[in-house]
Amino acid sequence: MSGWTTVRVVAAREITVKLRDKAFLGSTLFLLLLVIAATVIPVLISNQTPSIRVAVQGQAAAEVVERAAELGAEAQQPDADLPPALLMLGAPGLPAADVTAVEVEPEGDAAALVESGDVAAALLGERITDLRLVGSEAVPVELEALVRAAANEVQVAGAAAEAGLSAAEVRSLTTPATPEVVLLDAQPASVVPPQLLVLLFAFLFYLSVLTFGMSIAQSVVEEKQSRVVELLVAAVPVRWLLAGKVLGNTLMAVGQIVVILGAGLLAATLAGQGRLVEVVLGASGWFVLFFLLGFTMLACLWAAAGALASRVEDLNSTTIFMQVLVIAPFFAAIFAIDPGPTQRVLSYVPFTAPLLMPARVVLDNAEPWEPVVAALVVLGTAGLFVVLGTRLYERSVLHTASRLTARDAWRRGLR
C-alpha cells in the first residue's frame, strides 16, 4: 500500500469525524448565517426605497409634489459615475423615494387623513409662497428634503420664466453645473471600507486556525489517550499518520472558509452587490493561498502540541503557546489595520502575513511582487515548522504515561 493511500484513509477519517461533530456543524452554520446576514442586511437597508403617500390640497401643492415625485424617482437611478461605496452608503444629494400624491378636494380635511395615518403627510397651499407641510408626529425626512428641493425649483423656474429666461437658462439656474473631481492618484473604489476587509480576513483566518488547530491537537491526544496510536504506529509510519491528520483538517478548514466566503458572495450577488463580489473574488485567490500556507505552517505544531499531552485535559497547557501564536498576530493585524509602515512590515512576518498581505492586495497597496515574496517567506517558515512539529510528534506520540515538555520530546529517542 502506498503512503498516499494511507494518508488519504487517515485524512478521510478526520473529515468524517469532523462532519459528524455537532459542535463543528453548529459553528459552521452560525458563521454562515452571520456572513449572510452581514452581507444582505445592510444592502437591504440601504437599497430600500421608501414609498410615501402625500395628501395634496391646492394648486401649488400639487405642482410641488409632482416635481418632488420626479426628483425622488430620479434619485433611484444609479449614477454610474459615483463610486459604489458611496452608492451603498447613499448618494449625496436627494434621497430616493416613491412619492404618491393623494389629491384632496379644496373643502376636504387633509389633516384628518394625516391623523388617520392614511398618508404620511399633507402639503397644503394654493400659492407657492404659502405652502404648509403637515405631518402627524414627524414628516418623513426623504419627503421633507424632496419637497424643499421641489419647492425651490418651482419658485426659481417661476421667477425665471417671469424674467423671460429661456428654457436652457432656467435649467442652468435650477441644476447648476458642479466642478468635476479628478484624482491623480486614484485608488480603485472599494465597496466595503478597507479596514473592514482586513478585519474580515484576519478574523476568518484567526477563527479557522484556532478551531482546526485545536481539532488537530485533540485528534492526536484522543488517539494517545485511547491508545489507538499503538495499533496505528504498528501498521503505518508515524509521518503518514501526521500527514493524514494535517491534510484532513486542512481540507476541512479550507472547505469551511470557501463555503462561508461563497455563501457571503452568493448573498451579495443576490442582493445586487456585483461590484463587492468582484473585489472580494479578485482577492480570494491570494487569500486562499495565504490561508493554506499559514494553516499548514502551524498545523504540524498543533499536532505536536497535542502529542505532548497525555490526556485531553492536558491540552489547555500544551497548546497555550500555539494559542498565543495565533491570537497575538490577530491583534497585531488589527493594530496595523491602517495602511502604513507597520502594516507593510507585518505583512512579511510569517505569522501576520496570512492576515495582512491578502488585505493589502485587495486594497491595491502592494506591488505585484510583494505577495509572492511574502508567500515564499511563509512557505519557508512552514517547511521549518513541519520538520520541527514532525520531530516533536514522532517522539512524543507514543509516550502515553505523562505530559511532556517540548524540550523533553525533542531529546527523546524515537521508540
Add this chain to the structure above:
Amino acid sequence: MPEELTLSGVTRTFGDRTALEDVSFTVRPGRMTGFVGANGAGKTTAMRIIMGVLSPDSGRVELGGTELDLGMRRRFGYMPEERGLYPKMKVAEQLVYLGRVHGLGGATARQRAGALLELLGLEDRSEDLLQTLSLGNQQRVQVAAALVHEPTLLVLDEPFSGLDPIAVDAMAEILRLRAAAGVPVLFSSHQLELVERLCDDVVIIDHGRVVAAGEADGLRTERAGRRLRLRVDPFPEDPATGPASDPAALAEAPSGVAAFLDQVPGVSLHAHDGTVVVVDLAEDADDQALLAEAQRHGLVREMSPVLPTLAEIFREAVR
C-alpha cells in the same frame, strides 16, 4: 507460506532499568504460544518490540529469517495491553478503518469487518459507538480489530483478561482456528490453567529473562522431577489368618499403606490420601526397589511419574 517468528538476544532498557535482557524465543506457525510471566516481567515490552512500537537496544526480531520491517508488521495482528480503539467511532466503521490502515481495500475491509462481527456475535451492534458497548464486547471488537486484515502473525497482550468463561471459550476457539490455519499466535496471560489448556508452546519470562521456553508437554516432562504417584490397595482380608497386616507394623506406621516407604532409602512422602501416595525419589533412589516393597505391602494398582502443572513449573522457575 507461514513462517516462524524469532527473537534473538533482544535487550531493552528504560533508563537504568533493564526490561528485557538477552531474550530469545520462537513463535512457530500453526501453534499457539503462551507468554507467561509475573507483572513487570517484560511481556508487554517484548510484544511491543515485536510490533515495532518499541525498538530493542540490541538483538533481532525476524520472521522466517528476515528482520522485521514496517511492511511485514503491517500484516501482523496486534492487541495492545492497554486496549486501543476510538471510543466515539461506530464499531463497524472502526474495523473498516483499521483494516484500511492495514492495507485492505474499502470493499474488502467492509466485508471482513461484517463477517468478523457476525462471528463474534456483535452484528447488531455494528452501528453503535464503541463506548456504548460493555467492556467484554469492547474486547471482542478489539479482537476483531486484530483479525480484520487476516494477519500473518498474531500478537495478543492479555486477550483473555476481563472475559467471562463463555467469552474465553469463544476467543480461544477463534485463536485456535487462526493457529490451525498456520498463523503463529503469541499471547500473554496470567491465567496459567488457560495457557496450559490452550497452548502448544510456552515461554516463561522472569525479570526480563526467558527462564523456560519450548513445547508445553516437553517442558513438563523435562521439568518433572522424580516424583511418583502410587495407588496401593490393601491385601484382601484372609478369613483364616485375620487381618492381612501385622497390627504391630501398622502401629509403627499409622499412615497405612505408606508404611513401606521407610523400607526404601531415598524416598520421601510428598502427599498421602487414602490409598494414594505421592513420593519424591532422591537421585540415587531405586524406583524398582520401591515397587517391590510396595507389592509386599499391598496390591499396586498404579505407579506413574507425576508431571508438574504449568503453574508449578512457573512457580519453580520464577522463585
